Amino acid sequence: METKSLKIQGMTCASCAASVEKATKKLQGVKESNVNFATEKLNITFDETKVSVGDIQAAVEKAGYKAISDSANRTLKIEGMTCASCAQSVEKAVKKLDGVNEASVNFATEKLNISYDSSKVKTIDIKKAVEKAGYKAIEEETTVDADKERKEREMKVLWRKFIVSAIFTIPMLYITMGHMLGIHLPEIIDPMMNPTNFGLAQLILVIPSVIAGYKFYTVGFTALIRRSPNMDSLIAIGTAAAFVYGIFAIVQISEGNIEYANDLYFEAASVIITLILLGKYLESVTKGKTSEAIKKLMGLAPKTAIIIRDGKEVEISIEEVEVGDVIVVKPGEKMPVDGVVVEGNTSVDESMLTGESIPVEKNAGDNIIGASINKNGTIKYKATRVGKDTALAQIIKLVEDAQGSKAPIAKLADIISGYFVPVVIVLAIASGLAWYFIGGESLLFALTIFISTLVIACPCALGLATPTAIMVGTGKGAENGVLIKSGVALETAHKIKTIVFDKTGTITEGKPKVTDVVVANGITEDELLQLTASAEKGSEHPLGEAIVKGAEEKGLEFKKLDKFAAIPGHGIEVTIDGKVILAGNRKLMVDRKIAIDKLEDASNKLAEEGKTPMYVAIDNKIAGIIAVADTVKENSKRAIEKLHKMGIEVAMITGDNKRTAAAIAKQVGIDRILAEVLPEDKANEVKKLQAEGRKVAMVGDGINDAPALAQADIGIAIGSGTDVAMESADIVLMRSDLMDVPTAIQLSKSTIRNIKENLFWAFAYNTLGIPVAMGVLHIFGGPLLSPVLAALAMTFSSVSVLLNALRLKGFKPVR
Numbered sequence: 100m101e102t103k104s105l106k107i108q109g110m111t112c113a114s115c116a117a118s119v120e121k122a123t124k125k126l127q128g129v130k131e132s133n134v135n136f137a138t139e140k141l142n143i144t145f146d147e148t149k150v151s152v153g154d155i156q157a158a159v160e161k162a163g164y165k166a167i168s169d170s171a172n173r174t175l176k177i178e179g180m181t182c183a184s185c186a187q188s189v190e191k192a193v194k195k196l197d198g199v200n201e202a203s204v205n206f207a208t209e210k211l212n213i214s215y216d217s218s219k220v221k222t223i224d225i226k227k228a229v230e231k232a233g234y235k236a237i238e239e240e241t242t243v244d245a246d247k248e249r250k251e252r253e254m255k256v257l258w259r260k261f262i263v264s265a266i267f268t269i270p271m272l273y274i275t276m277g278h279m280l281g282i283h284l285p286e287i288i289d290p291m292m293n294p295t296n297f298g299l300a301q302l303i304l305v306i307p308s309v310i311a312g313y314k315f316y317t318v319g320f321t322a323l324i325r326r327s328p329n330m331d332s333l334i335a336i337g338t339a340a341a342f343v344y345g346i347f348a349i350v351q352i353s354e355g356n357i358e359y360a361n362d363l364y365f366e367a368a369s370v371i372i373t374l375i376l377l378g379k380y381l382e383s384v385t386k387g388k389t390s391e392a393i394k395k396l397m398g399l400a401p402k403t404a405i406i407i408r409d410g411k412e413v414e415i416s417i418e419e420v421e422v423g424d425v426i427v428v429k430p431g432e433k434m435p436v437d438g439v440v441v442e443g444n445t446s447v448d449e450s451m452l453t454g455e456s457i458p459v460e461k462n463a464g465d466n467i468i469g470a471s472i473n474k475n476g477t478i479k480y481k482a483t484r485v486g487k488d489t490a491l492a493q494i495i496k497l498v499e500d501a502q503g504s505k506a507p508i509a510k511l512a513d514i515i516s517g518y519f520v521p522v523v524i525v526l527a528i529a530s531g532l533a534w535y536f537i538g539g540e541s542l543l544f545a546l547t548i549f550i551s552t553l554v555i556a557c558p559c560a561l562g563l564a565t566p567t568a569i570m571v572g573t574g575k576g577a578e579n580g581v582l583i584k585s586g587v588a589l590e591t592a593h594k595i596k597t598i599v600f601d602k603t604g605t606i607t608e609g610k611p612k613v614t615d616v617v618v619a620n621g622i623t624e625d626e627l628l629q630l631t632a633s634a635e636k637g638s639e640h641p642l643g644e645a646i647v648k649g650a651e652e653k654g655l656e657f658k659k660l661d662k663f664a665a666i667p668g669h670g671i672e673v674t675i676d677g678k679v680i681l682a683g684n685r686k687l688m689v690d691r692k693i694a695i696d697k698l699e700d701a702s703n704k705l706a707e708e709g710k711t712p713m714y715v716a717i718d719n720k721i722a723g724i725i726a727v728a729d730t731v732k733e734n735s736k737r738a739i740e741k742l743h744k745m746g747i748e749v750a751m752i753t754g755d756n757k758r759t760a761a762a763i764a765k766q767v768g769i770d771r772i773l774a775e776v777l778p779e780d781k782a783n784e785v786k787k788l789q790a791e792g793r794k795v796a797m798v799g800d801g802i803n804d805a806p807a808l809a810q811a812d813i814g815i816a817i818g819s820g821t822d823v824a825m826e827s828a829d830i831v832l833m834r835s836d837l838m839d840v841p842t843a844i845q846l847s848k849s850t851i852r853n854i855k856e857n858l859f860w861a862f863a864y865n866t867l868g869i870p871v872a873m874g875v876l877h878i879f880g881g882p883l884l885s886p887v888l889a890a891l892a893m894t895f896s897s898v899s900v901l902l903n904a905l906r907l908k909g910f911k912p913v914r
Contacts (some may be wrong), residue, residue, distance in 0.1 A: 100130060103152060105141045107134060109164040111318060111331050111379075114520045118322070122162035126150050137566035141166060163321050168200055168216050175211045175225065177204060178235040192232035196220050211236060221486055222418040238416055254383045260311040261376040267307040268369045274300055275366040294360040298349040301365040309342065312372035328520045334375060336524070337553035337886065338368040344546055364546065367886040371554055374887075378894030381901075399470040400491055404435035407479070424482045428473045436469040437484035445476030519556070523869070527552035530873040547883065551872035555889035556865060564857035567904035572850035575910045580818075580833040581843045588829035592813050592847030594794045598742060598840065599773070599785060599807070601799035602753035602760065605817055606767060606837070607729040609800070611642060613649030614710055615726035617701045625655060627723045631715050633658040634673040634680050642713055643671070643682075645727045668754060668777035670713070681716040685756060686775070688714045688721070695721050706758030709766065729763075736767045738837035743768070745841060748793075752776055752784055752807070781807035798840060815840060842912035849910050857900045864896045 107119055116134040119141060123132040128149025133142045143155060152168065159166035177189055186204035189211060193202045198219025204211050213225060229236040274297070277284060284290075290297040309316075312334075319335030322328050341364040348359040405414050407425040417435050420426070425441065428434055434447070446458035449471040458474050461467065467480050469489040486492065531549035534540045569586045576583045583589050600606050616624040632650030635643030636657055650657070662674040669690070670683015681687060685702070688695050693716045695702075702712045702724055710726040739749050750771035753760050760774035773784050781797075785807050788795045797804070797811035805827040808814030816828035817835045832839040868889070870876075877883045 100144055101147045102142065102144045103155075103168075105143065105152075105155065105159075105166040105168060107139050107141050107159065107164055107166055109318065110134075110136060110139060112136070114328065115164065115322075118162050119159055119164055119166075122158045123155055126154060126158055129155075135566045137570055163318070163325055168214075172212075172214050173222065173225075175213065175222075175229075175236040175238065177209050177211050177229065178237065188232050189229055189234055192228045193225055196224060196228055199225075217487070222416065223421065226419075254380065257376060257380040257383060261373065261380055264308040264311040264369070264373040264376055267304045268366075268373045271301060271304040271366050271369045274304070275363070290357075290360040294352045294357045295349070297360055298345070298352050298363055301363055302345065302349060305342065305345070305365040305369045308369040308372045309338070312338070312376060315372070315375070328524060332520060333523060333553040333556060334371065336527075337550040338371050340546060341365065341368040341371075341550055341886070344543075364543075364550075364886075367550060370887045371550075371889075374891055374894045378897055381894075381898045399433075401433040401435050401470070418486070420482055420485050422482055422485055425479050426482055427477065427479055429477050430473055430475050432473050434467050434469050434471050434473060434480075436482045436486075437489045438467045438469075438480040438482045440465050440467060440478055440480045442480075443476055443478035445478050446474045448472040448474055519865075523553065523556040526869065526873065527556075534874060544883075547886065548872070548874050550886040551884045551889040552869060554886055555868040555872045555884070555893055564861045564900050564904075565854050567901055568850055568854045568857060568907060571904050571907040572846060572853070572910075575907055576843065576846050579839070579842055579846070579912060580836075581839050581846065582831040582833060583843065583846075584829050584831070588813055589847055589850055591794065592796070592830070592844050593851050595747060595796045595813060595844060596793040597748045597750060597771075597788055598796045598798060599750045599752050599788065599811070600769075600837075601781075601797075601804050601807075602751055602755065602763060603729060604800045605798055606735045606751060606763065607731050609729065611645040611711070611727040611729040613645055613725060614728045615705060616723065617698060617705075617726070618723040619698055619721055622717070622722050624723075625653065627715060628653065628725065629655045629658065630675060630678075630680055630717070630722075631682050631713075631725055633660065633675055634663075634671060634682055636660070642711060642727050646713070646725055649725075668779075678717055679719070682713055682725075684754075684775075685714065688716060691716070691719065693719055693721055697721070698724055703758060706756055707762060709759060709762030711755050711759050731763065731766050732837060734836055734838045738840055739768050741838070741841040742844075743770075745844065747844070750788070752781055754778065779806070782810040785810045796840075798837070800835075815843065838912075845912055846910060849907060853904060853907050857903055860903070861896065861900055864892070868892060 107116075110116055110119070113136050116136040119134045120132050123129055123141065123143060126145070128146035129143060130146070131142075131144040134140070135142070141155075141159070145155070156166045177186075189204045190202050193199055193211070193213060196215070198216040199213065200216065201214040202211065203213075211225075211229070215225070226236045273282065274284060274288060284297075286292055288296045288300045315331045315334045316339065319328075319331030319333070323332045323335075345363050345365045345368070348363050351359040400417065402417055403414050404417055404420050404424075405412050405427045406420065407413075407427065412427055420436050426435060426438065430445070440461050440463050442463065444460070444462045447461050447467065448458045449468055461478065467478075468491070469484075470491045484490070527549050530552055531545040534548050535542060535545035538544075565586075569589060572589055573583050576589075583592075603609050603611075613628070616628055618624055618627055628646070628650050632647045632655065635646050658675050660673055660675060661677075662672075664672045666672060666683065666687060669687040670681065673680050673682075681691060681693070685695070693714075695714060698714070698721060702714075705712045705724070705726040708728075710728040712724045712726050714724055715722045742749050748770050749768070750773060751760065751764055751769045752773040753763075754776055755763075755774055757772065757774040760772050763769075764772050776784055781799075781804065785795055785797055789810075789812070794812045796813040796815055797807045798815040798817070799805075799808055800817035804816075808816060808827040813830060814828035815830045815832060818831055818833040830843050832843075868884075872884045872889055874883060
């Protein structure tokens with residue numbers, strides 16, 4: 100199965116998004132298809148053996164839209180070409196690369212214009228292919244952000260169209276409604292003296308508005324013919340009906356039926372198009388603001404890097420940096436990619452990624468995060484992750500994926516939007532005919548009802564309600580160091596009733612120290628520590644690392660191991676100088692039938708103090724206990740207090756014994772303790788809590804937490820943890836600060852509240868607006884809604900939903 104993201108062009112409302120989904124879901128091999136109207140993206144999962152990207156694009160095109168790969172566009176200068184066949188050779192060479200969508204070489208300008216999938220192919224690969232063909236590709240002086248440029252161009256075009264339409268609509272309103280304000284018209288266009296001129300003047304003024312809104316007709320009527328009507332279809336039918344009726348009225352006036360001068364409807368078409376163009380422009384501006392978080396993140400990365408090549412410092416494009424390159428970074432400069440310091444020392448500001456304001460000291464062997472800022476020293480570091488593998492690129496992808504995903508609450512709006520437009524067209528026709536034939540009203544009255552119902556019912560607000568809030572919510576999370584991977588996670592987080600924290604590395608620092616050494620059977624403390632540290636040298640367990648560190652601090656020499664075996668969840672068994680040494684928990688000693696009676700009291704006392712006792716046995720005889728203590732993180736207690744105030748139960752899961760776990764739990768205020776749990780059983784413990792009917796979140800940092808993170812309703816990984824934990828989680832906390840757990844839940848609550856507000860107003864607006872437009876109030880002597888007011892109301896509904904979503908940008912976590 101392959102998952103791909105395609106940019107959809109030509110959508111104007113939620114019905115369009117539903118049409119694209121419907122068309123792609125019909126394809127054999129498509130497992131899942133989601134269209135986000137706000138980001139204009141199709142996220143599709145499909146079996147590449149049954150359906151290709153080309154088939155998907157063809158299906159989208161057949162539905163009346165255009166699907167393009169989320170691709171990069173670049174222009175490269177080609178050196179060494181002497182004729183047109185050279186240009187063809189270069190084209191042929193780069194087109195062979197997997198991920199290249201389009202490539203064309205202009206021999207006259209010596210330029211290669213290439214469109215490619217940046218997740219599959221890099222600029223360096225293209226340059227190598229050109230070089231292999233016998234030529235040289237070099238960077239153009241400027242690179243273009245095609246998507247940003249396209250959106251800005253669209254906004255300018257919409258604004259220009261609105262201005263043109265408005266310029267001709269204002270005199271139109273003067274001609275048609277001036278008399279209401281006591282303004283007299285010139286004799287040449289006065290309806291009482293020259294009714295034909297009166298009608299022709301309006302026709303001349305409406306034509307520029309119709310031309311400015313021509314896309315409503317081309318897209319709307321095409322969608323109607325394809326039996327998937329959208330918002331444009333409603334506008335096209337309504338304004339076309341007003342326009343055609345106006346021409347019919349002019350013909351009647353010219354034949355002497357001057358009463359038709361009062362029945363012209365050109366101003367309705369003109370004002371509707373003008374208002375909707377304004378609404379579309381405002382939508383494009385506010386939609387642009389919803390994705391500002393992504394733009395900020397993308398803007399963090401530097402454009403170039405200085406690398407050491409053949410002993411010299413060379414400045415290259417960031418896309419050309421490869422794993423293994425040694426990069427030089429001077430004070431004040433940004434780190435181009437991720438890597439490891441090989442020379443020098445400095446302090447680095449990582450606040451833009453982790454939220455931590457205090458610069459972090461970096462020496463040889465320390466990790467560097469791309470886009471962080473070098474504060475005061477020149478360093479050299481080796482690139483370990485470049486391109487899409489860097490931490491920044493992965494964060495951007497996480498946020499983009501989340502913004503493109505759908506929350507379950509959105510599905511209701513999608514279903515309604517899919518049926519909405521056809522139902523409205525039927526209602527508009529039915530109500531118009533009912534007033535004309537049953538109500539005995541004039542054709543003009545019926546036309547008013549018909550147009551008003553079509554125009555007021557546009558489902559834009561409905562389609563924008565959820566995706567815009569999710570985009571702003573996930574972007575705001577990223578700003579606060581909380582990466583929410585999907586709309587589902589964002590929606591589920593506010594329902595959490597129990598949060599399970601892993602102990603080591605999550606509630607505690609995960610950097611334990613040796614605190615006590617208790618001996619038995621004639622061995623000295625140093626001997627016990629030396630043998631145990633030698634045994635633990637091959638172990639990766641935090642307790643083992645603490646014992647090794649404790650021996651190093653005492654200057655003890657390590658002995659050579661003959662055999663080493665890890666016993667998962669229990670401890671280790673090693674052979675040193677012919678002695679069999681067991682180091683581990685109480686369970687290990689009981690399983691091996693080693694008597695520990697004489698040390699039980701000491702063990703219990705240590706455990707009550709919050710220390711973890713590790714039993715050591717030599718040749719099946721107890722030799723002593725080494726106690727290790729882990730310090731609680733600074734914000735653990737505050738975070739748990741905050742969660743309690745939010746009405747959430749807090750549990751702690753650990754492989755430690757019950758006494759040690761109870762001591763830590765007491766320090767931070769844990770409600771429920773799950774102690775002596777083996778790594779493989781953590782997921783089962785989460786399952787048991789879920790069986791009680793609770794929505795459960797799991798917070799962890801290690802590989803052994805991954806199954807539990809996946810099992811929980813919401814998995815929350817600590818940013819300093821393993822890649823496996825972060826992959827299994829739904830939410831990643833970049834700062835490793837537990838105060839961000841309540842922040843994630845607060846953000847979820849705020850976003851879902853915002854979505855519900857948006858959906859309420861979108862539904863309420865359509866529920867109230869459509870009956871009013873159909874003339875229900877008029878039956879009881881109430882007012883009749885004019886198409887102009889309907890257009891104004893429709894524009895306001897979409898913009899109000901977008902503005903409400905943007906209120907989320909003011910979200911601040913309560914700490």
